[in-house]
Amino acid sequence: MLRKLLFGSSTRIIAVIMAATGVGVVLLLSLAPEPESREPPPRIPFAQTARVSAGSGPIPVYGSGTVRPGAEIDIAPQVGGKVVWVDPGFQSGGRVAAGRTLFRIEEADYLYRLQEAEANLASRRVAFLQEQEQAMIARAQYELYSERQGAEAAPSEASPLALREPQLEAARAALSRDEARVADANLALSRTRVTAPFDGVVRTESVDVGQIVGPGQPVGRLFASNTVEVVVPLSDADAALIPGLWELRAGDGEAGVAVRVIAQYGEGTYAWGGYVDRVEASLDAQTRTVDVIVRVSDPFAAGVSASASSASGSPPLLVGKFVEVEIDGVSPEDYFRVPRAALQTGNEVWAVSEAGVVSIIPVRVLQRADDEVFVTGSLENGQAVITGGIQFAAEGMRVQTGTDPAR
Structure with a gap:
């Protein structure tokens, strides 16, 4: 009888505890603050855009090459004998004027x-x-x-x-x-006096007083200092952008197509003006490119600084220097400069209207540069085009532009 009484009272205590716990949970839930509600992000994708700009003037044709002399010869006497005098300036790196006596042979x-x-x-x-x-x-x-x-x-x-x-x-x-x-x-x-045939720079020399030289024996090498050349390999598509290229004749002078030659010296960038002198009449068998010959007059004149970091004392355009070349190409009536990232596969551009509607515009690529592309097509000056943010697009698709809502 006593066991039954103890079991009944324990059951009542447990029931009371559970009831009190339930009341406490309800009370806590009722007093807890409601969580902050957020609207779900929109399903319209975000796209990065940039503006198209209308082009004007010639389209640049970019290339590169190595500077070489416009003329280079071996210095050799036409008569033999013992050398009795050598000009102090006739040594490697020395500059000589046309007609200057380089060395004399015993008379x-x-x-x-x-x-x-x-x-x-x-x-x-x-x-x-x-x-x-x-x-x-x-x-x-x-x-x-x-x-x-x-x-x-x-x-x-x-x-x-x-x-x-x-x-x-x-x-x-x-x-x-x-x-x-x-x-x-x-x-x-x-002929016992050997003279310089043109203004030039001595590349090498190997003659001294007392040396016996023979007719035709090379004793030095001289290259012209009044002009240098740059051989620029171009694809046939790039070469086609140079106006009148195949009508050019060697030696026509600076009346040809204008060129800007750019070289890097240390932290500075310098530029020299030049012109297209001629073009080779055959393709390179290995690279399938055509060689365009660019000439720069007076290369030992200081180059024009093209960067803020250029120090004083501009260098000359040295033979053997690797340079970038920018040639003035054709000047179409209507073309556009488009960020390179905006050009999509298949030569098309995804334009975006003010309402965020995408339109796919086919374009014809005239020239590709590092950061932009020169194209023709049904574009407008200042029109927004997609440069990133989405991987594909369809005509009439809606996108968001401006600030990325996910950030």
Whole structure:
């Protein structure tokens, strides 16, 4: 009986505790703050956009190449002998002017030859004058003989030998030969002074006082300092953008297509003006590109600084320098500059209206640059085009632009 009483009272205590717990939970739930409600993000995708700008002027054609001399020759004497003097400026890196004597060869042997030739010429002139006098006397004697024969006698032809005509021609030829020998001796003497054929820079030299040199022996190398060239390999599509390229003739001068040559020196960037001189008439067998030859006049003039970090004392355009080249291409009436990221596969652009509606516009690509593309198509100046944020688009699709709502 006692066990039943204890079991009944325990059950009542447990029931009371559970009831009190339930009341406490209800009370806590009723007093808890309601969670902040957020609207679900929109299902319309967000797209990054940029603006199209209308182009004007020539479309740039970009390329690159290495600077090479416009002219380069070996310096070699035309006569042999011992070197007796060398210009201090005739050394690697030295600059020389046209006509400047680079080195001299000993003249004694050539002076003796000239004196001998002049002596022979003087003797030959006397012999020629004597023979000329003899020919005059022979003709006078023949005329006197003809007068004595009288008018009744049949006239006879005088022999050329009798009139000393062959002897006179031989004396005249001998005189011309000795005059040529004197001229040759003078020429050889003048060639003992080796001069620079043009304004240039000495690339290498290997001559010194006391050295014996022979005719035609190279003793240095000189390249012209008044002009340099850059060979720019271009695809046929890029070459087609250069106006009148195939009508250009080498040496036409700066009236050709304008070019901007850009070189990096340290932290600075410098630019020189040039022009397209000519184009090779064949494709490169390996790269399938055509070589366009760009010329820059006066490359040793300081380049124009193209960056704020350029220091004072602009460098020249050095031979062997790798440079970027910007050629003035054709100037279409209507074309647009589009961010490169906006050009989609298949040469199309996804334009966005003010209401966020996408339209797909096919374009014709004229030129690709690092950050932009030059195209023609049904675009408008200032029109927004998609540059990122979505992977695909369809005509009439809606997108959000501006600030990304997910951020």
